[in-house]
Amino acid sequence: MNRYRASQVYLWMKFMTALAGSTIFTTYSVYYVAKLGFNPLQLMLIGTVLELTVLVFEGITGVVADTYGRRLSVIIGMFILGGGFTLEGSAVWLTGGASLFSAFAVVLGAQLLFGLGWTFISGADTAWIVDEAGEEEAGSLFM
DSSP: OOHHHHHHHHHHHHHHHHHHHHHHHHHHHHIIIIISOOOHHHHHHHHHHHHHHHHHHHHHHHHHHHHHOHHHHHHHHHHHHHHHHHHHHTHHHHSSSSOSSOHHHHHHHHHHHHHHHHHHHTTHHHHHHHHHHOHHHHHHHHO
């Protein structure tokens, strides 16, 4: 991949993840309370599962990125992150009717996926673009 194309992919990825993150995290708060009916304890447990997942898997996914490649780590992370967002948004439909799982269990699973995907991306995206674009261009990309 040439430097120009890698820069475009990086900027597009950063824009889309920032847009999705700000949109999703804002609306999920309302979604949890208004649609799924979660109480404060459940909301706290959702955040705790996310943070514990990131804490546990940060080092493991860092080894994967250093061993198998940062670009591959970013790609894996984006797919897992997308799966987590999709699962969480589908909790209403997945738990309707005679479902084996409660909405809370589905959201906890989605948060686990989201945390795992985030650890694959965190740090690997910055290291990947520096490797691809070079140190000179990376400074302007980060700005």
